[in-house]
Amino acid sequence: MSDVPLLEIVDLTIDVAAEGRWRRAVDGVSVTVARQEIRGLVGESGSGKTLTALAVMGLLSKTSTRVVGGQIRFNGVDLLSQSPRELRRFQGAQLAMVFQEPMSSLNPAFTVGDQISEVLRHHEGMSKGAARTRAAALLNDVGIPEPTRQLDRYPHEFSGGMRQRVMIAIALACKPQLLIADEPTTALDVTVQAQILDLIRGLSAEYGMAVLFISHDLGAVAELCSEVTVLYAGEVVESGTAPLLFSTPKHPYTGGLLASVHSLDDTSRLGWIEGRPPQPGHFPVGCRFHPRCVFASAKCVDSRPELRALDGRQVRCLRAEEIELEGRP
Amino acid sequence: MSSHVWAMVGKRLLATVPILVMVSFVVFTMTYLIPGDAAAVIAGESATREQVEAVRGELGLNDPFIIRYLEWAGSAIRGDFGLSISQGRPVGVLIAEALPATMQLAVGSMLIAVFLGLPLGMIAASKPGSLWDRGSVVLASIGLAVPSFWLGVMLVAVFSVTLGWLPTAGYVPLTEGFEEWAGHLVLPVVALGVTGAAELMRQTRSSLSSVLQNDYIRTAQMKGLPPRVVVAKHGMKNASLPVVTAFGLQAAVILGGTAVIESVFAISGVGRLAVAAISTRDMPVVQGVALLVTVMAVTVNLLMDLVTMYLNPKLDLS
Amino acid sequence: MIPEMAPEGPTTDEAVPATAERSDAAVVGERPLRRFIRRFRRERLAVVALIVLALFVAASALAPVLAPYDPNAQNLANLLAPPGSEGHLLGTDHLGRDIVSRLLYGGQVSLLAAVQAVAVGAALGVVPGLLAGYLGGRTDWLIMRVTDTMMSFPPLILAMTVIAALGPGLVNAMIAIGILFAPRFLRMARSAVLAVREEVFVEAARSMGIPRWQIMSRHIVPHTVTVSVLASHAMLAEAALSFLGLGVQPPDASWGVLIAIGYQNIFTAPDMILWPGLCIAVVVLAFNLLGDGIRDSLGRETRHPVKE
Numbered sequence: 029m030s031d032v033p034l035l036e037i038v039d040l041t042i043d044v045a046a047e048g049r050w051r052r053a054v055d056g057v058s059v060t061v062a063r064q065e066i067r068g069l070v071g072e073s074g075s076g077k078t079l080t081a082l083a084v085m086g087l088l089s090k091t092s093t094r095v096v097g098g099q100i101r102f103n104g105v106d107l108l109s110q111s112p113r114e115l116r117r118f119q120g121a122q123l124a125m126v127f128q129e130p131m132s133s134l135n136p137a138f139t140v141g142d143q144i145s146e147v148l149r150h151h152e153g154m155s156k157g158a159a160r161t162r163a164a165a166l167l168n169d170v171g172i173p174e175p176t177r178q179l180d181r182y183p184h185e186f187s188g189g190m191r192q193r194v195m196i197a198i199a200l201a202c203k204p205q206l207l208i209a210d211e212p213t214t215a216l217d218v219t220v221q222a223q224i225l226d227l228i229r230g231l232s233a234e235y236g237m238a239v240l241f242i243s244h245d246l247g248a249v250a251e252l253c254s255e256v257t258v259l260y261a262g263e264v265v266e267s268g269t270a271p272l273l274f275s276t277p278k279h280p281y282t283g284g285l286l287a288s289v290h291s292l293d294d295t296s297r298l299g300w301i302e303g304r305p306p307q308p309g310h311f312p313v314g315c316r317f318h319p320r321c322v323f324a325s326a327k328c329v330d331s332r333p334e335l336r337a338l339d340g341r342q343v344r345c346l347r348a349e350e351i352e353l354e355g356r357p
Numbered sequence: 358m359s360s361h362v363w364a365m366v367g368k369r370l371l372a373t374v375p376i377l378v379m380v381s382f383v384v385f386t387m388t389y390l391i392p393g394d395a396a397a398v399i400a401g402e403s404a405t406r407e408q409v410e411a412v413r414g415e416l417g418l419n420d421p422f423i424i425r426y427l428e429w430a431g432s433a434i435r436g437d438f439g440l441s442i443s444q445g446r447p448v449g450v451l452i453a454e455a456l457p458a459t460m461q462l463a464v465g466s467m468l469i470a471v472f473l474g475l476p477l478g479m480i481a482a483s484k485p486g487s488l489w490d491r492g493s494v495v496l497a498s499i500g501l502a503v504p505s506f507w508l509g510v511m512l513v514a515v516f517s518v519t520l521g522w523l524p525t526a527g528y529v530p531l532t533e534g535f536e537e538w539a540g541h542l543v544l545p546v547v548a549l550g551v552t553g554a555a556e557l558m559r560q561t562r563s564s565l566s567s568v569l570q571n572d573y574i575r576t577a578q579m580k581g582l583p584p585r586v587v588v589a590k591h592g593m594k595n596a597s598l599p600v601v602t603a604f605g606l607q608a609a610v611i612l613g614g615t616a617v618i619e620s621v622f623a624i625s626g627v628g629r630l631a632v633a634a635i636s637t638r639d640m641p642v643v644q645g646v647a648l649l650v651t652v653m654a655v656t657v658n659l660l661m662d663l664v665t666m667y668l669n670p671k672l673d674l675s
Numbered sequence: 676m677i678p679e680m681a682p683e684g685p686t687t688d689e690a691v692p693a694t695a696e697r698s699d700a701a702v703v704g705e706r707p708l709r710r711f712i713r714r715f716r717r718e719r720l721a722v723v724a725l726i727v728l729a730l731f732v733a734a735s736a737l738a739p740v741l742a743p744y745d746p747n748a749q750n751l752a753n754l755l756a757p758p759g760s761e762g763h764l765l766g767t768d769h770l771g772r773d774i775v776s777r778l779l780y781g782g783q784v785s786l787l788a789a790v791q792a793v794a795v796g797a798a799l800g801v802v803p804g805l806l807a808g809y810l811g812g813r814t815d816w817l818i819m820r821v822t823d824t825m826m827s828f829p830p831l832i833l834a835m836t837v838i839a840a841l842g843p844g845l846v847n848a849m850i851a852i853g854i855l856f857a858p859r860f861l862r863m864a865r866s867a868v869l870a871v872r873e874e875v876f877v878e879a880a881r882s883m884g885i886p887r888w889q890i891m892s893r894h895i896v897p898h899t900v901t902v903s904v905l906a907s908h909a910m911l912a913e914a915a916l917s918f919l920g921l922g923v924q925p926p927d928a929s930w931g932v933l934i935a936i937g938y939q940n941i942f943t944a945p946d947m948i949l950w951p952g953l954c955i956a957v958v959v960l961a962f963n964l965l966g967d968g969i970r971d972s973l974g975r976e977t978r979h980p981v982k983e
Binding site: 375376379380383384387388389498499501502503504505506507510511513514518519525609610612613614616617620621631632634635636638640643646647650651654655658 | 820821823824825827828829830831832833835836837838839840842843907911914915918919920921931934937938941942945948949952955956957959960963964
Binding site for chain 1: 485486571572575577578579580582584591594595668669
């Protein structure tokens with residue numbers, strides 16, 4: 029039982045509708061999350077990270093996206109082949125998600141307590157009173173002071189950081205085995221960001237919960253995650269344990285991301301990657317990263333690199349052995 | 358409910374009073390402006406000038422406008438609208454006799470508007486681009502274009518004249534049997550309610566489909582809630598505000614429309630009373646009905662405002 | 676905008692019919708009227724509606740030419756002839772009068788009446804609305820309270836009350852409906868004035884030499900939508916009042932009256948009610964669709980005027 033990973037995304041391929049056509053947005057992505065592991069899924073816009081997350085949760089838009097191939101195995105069960113009704117037994121219970129925009133993710137017309145209780149009453153059949161008690165306990169767990177009083181408040185009475193805590197409480201309510209956090213701190217103040225990250229780390233340990241932490245911010249990922257997968261233009265370009273990747277990155281994109289992470293104690297190294305990430309339908313031929321890669325050679329323009337094992341991790345680069353990248357041990 | 362909420366409710370109630378006063382003023386003013394001479398009509402064709410003057414004095418037609426208004430309003434509050442010129446009976450009694458039929462017709466039509474319009478609108482909004490969605494737009498457009506009295510007439514032609522399933526006319530009180538009562542009310546209520554249903558369906562669909570784009574709907578889906586809960590509970594709670602307002606307007610339209618439908622189906626309601634009174638220039642009846650029906654419409658809108666306040670805790674309607 | 680689902684096939688080369696708006700950005704230097712017309716032509720339903728309306732107006736206007744018979748000519752030998760009878764496409768009524776002719780002439784009355792009612796409403800409402808907008812303060816407050824009161828009335832009740840005062844008849848009915856609409860025109864005029872007053876661009880625009888009327892019209896044009904819708908309401912109101920005998924009086928006949936007459940004969944000729952009602956429904960629908968089309972063609976510019 030402990031051998032089977034909690035979540036196995038295998039060869040996931042997703043098309044999105046853009047500019048009147050179907051465009052490939054997620055191209056054969058495979059990610060694994062073990063039990064109680066915190067894995068970071070890193071990428072910029074257009075990388076496919078959010079789509080992957082939504083696919084796991086079963087929240088993809090039926091009109092503007094379509095899953096073309098692959099499997100998403102959760103505890104061995106392929107979620108993609110589940111009917112909507114069967115999926116709903118997972119959603120909110122064993123699988124939960126926290127989104128990027130805390131200001132708009134809570135329903136303004138219901139109290140915070142109602143919104144937490146709702147999950148409990150739906151999945152666990154709790155009575156109103158029991159759910160309310162548990163909701164207060166959850167608010168306490170996520171660090172909201174005076175939880176019982178706050179139950180009857182409305183979302184608009186809370187700040188962004190507090191609303192995100194409420195969202196986390198909702199996600200945690202039924203003790204999920206996997207929490208997907210999609211850029212949970214991006215929309216928040218810097219000081220609040222650190223608090224939320226601490227909270228997630230603590231809750232993961234306390235609840236024995238795995239976390240798929242999605243972000244473009246390597247700093248946050250480094251703080252939180254033990255495993256990291258880097259996405260670019262719909263593909264996995266590097267994947268391995270966090271210490272390994274950060275100290276010795278093998279993909280130029282990973283190296284570039286690392287170089288651009290601000291470090292308060294080391295302002296000497298401040299790099300960035302030229303250009304902007306490509307959007308679905310406009311992925312470059314050959315290696316998708318080559319237009320922005322300082323190490324790009326002739327073969328990078330024509331040939332598509334495969335994902336292969338190298339030095340204890342997976343990397344998708346034709347020149348990975350040849351190039352030296354600076355890491356941050 | 359907190360005292361703050363009671364205060365808001367109280368304020369809203371208080372705000373209704375000036376409206377009612379102004380409504381009564383308008384009703385009185387308009388009927389005051391009749392060309393022609395009520396006194397002469399009452400006194401009769403062969404009356405002498407002195408007799409007409411006497412009648413005028415009796416009716417208080419010589420008093421200044423504001424005095425006449427206040428007298429009329431004062432009596433009206435107590436339910437005394439004077440005597441019907443054509444029937445000689447107290448207007449209040451005539452209205453009281455006719456009111457039950459009208460109320461049942463109006464309430465029935467409002468129920469049709471709500472229980473036909475809202476569900477159809479919700480289905481359309483939750484399945485954008487589908488046949489349900491496009492069909493509902495077409496249905497709503499047609500429903501709004503069809504005159505309600507013509508629909509009533511057509512329903513009679515089909516169900517009463519041709520098929521013989523339902524009676525053509527009249528009103529039968531509930532005390533005389535459920536089937537008789539329902540049979541007589543079905544067609545009128547449908548005829549009057551369809552337009553309201555069409556408008557509510559349109560409003561619901563429009564309001565709900567934009568609400569369903571919001572992030573918190575995705576959160577509700579994440580929780581594993583079934584689609585109908587997501588739409589009906591999370592969606593509608595936020596989408597219902599414009600729908601509630603629209604219902605208030607439709608209620609007023611329905612209340613006014615009873616006049617026409619009652620004429621089609623020969624229902625002895627308040628509307629039919631008013632129509633007959635217009636032909637005979639029986640002003641006290643017209644004043645009484647106009648005031649009463651408008652007060653009912655204002656009351657419904659007040660209730661809708663209160664519902665709105667409950668639905669949206671952020672709104673302060675003061 | 677969301678394209679429709681496509682059949683299976685390779686990805687990037689696949690074309691999916693897009694329901695998305697084609698780029699609708701303003702063509703540089705294009706005059707507002709031209710742009711409006713260009714957009715409007717794409718609103719197919721509205722174009723059809725406009726054509727239908729034009730046909731009805733033309734048919735009514737040309738009634739003297741088109742009608743096969745005098746609408747009031749009775750023929751007691753041929754009462755209640757069914758549709759398809761010889762010489763009478765839709766049959767005759769209970770006095771032997773040709774129904775097609777009565778429909779054509781009835782259309783004249785109904786359409787004219789609707790236009791008159793809207794005109795009365797505009798005449799009664801626009802000036803007080805402009806005053807309320809310009810003067811503001813207590814005048815505005817008072818005018819708005821009166822307007823709110825008028826709008827609290829159930830529409831037909833208000834119309835009936837006015838007719839009670841003035842007496843039944845077509846003209847009085849139109850005045851009544853006009854009074855009913857006046858508050859809406861008042862609000863439109865007032866909001867146009869207020870919007871112009873608040874528009875930050877007014878000074879800048881005027882300094883660039885844009886005439887004041889053009890600035891005003893930007894705020895007035897969106898309201899043409901409402902006029903089309905009010906026309907449809909006017910038709911429905913006139914029909915209802917005439918049906919009740921409070922509007923058009925015999926021997927004149929509008930479509931509403933024709934429905935009433937048809938209703939009197941419902942047991943012997945149930946089809947008589949169909950034609951006039953259908954005419955009303957089609958014209959009302961056309962007015963509504965036209966209004967929707969105008970609103971959709973106006974686009975975002977009129978809400979946030981862009982300096983051209």
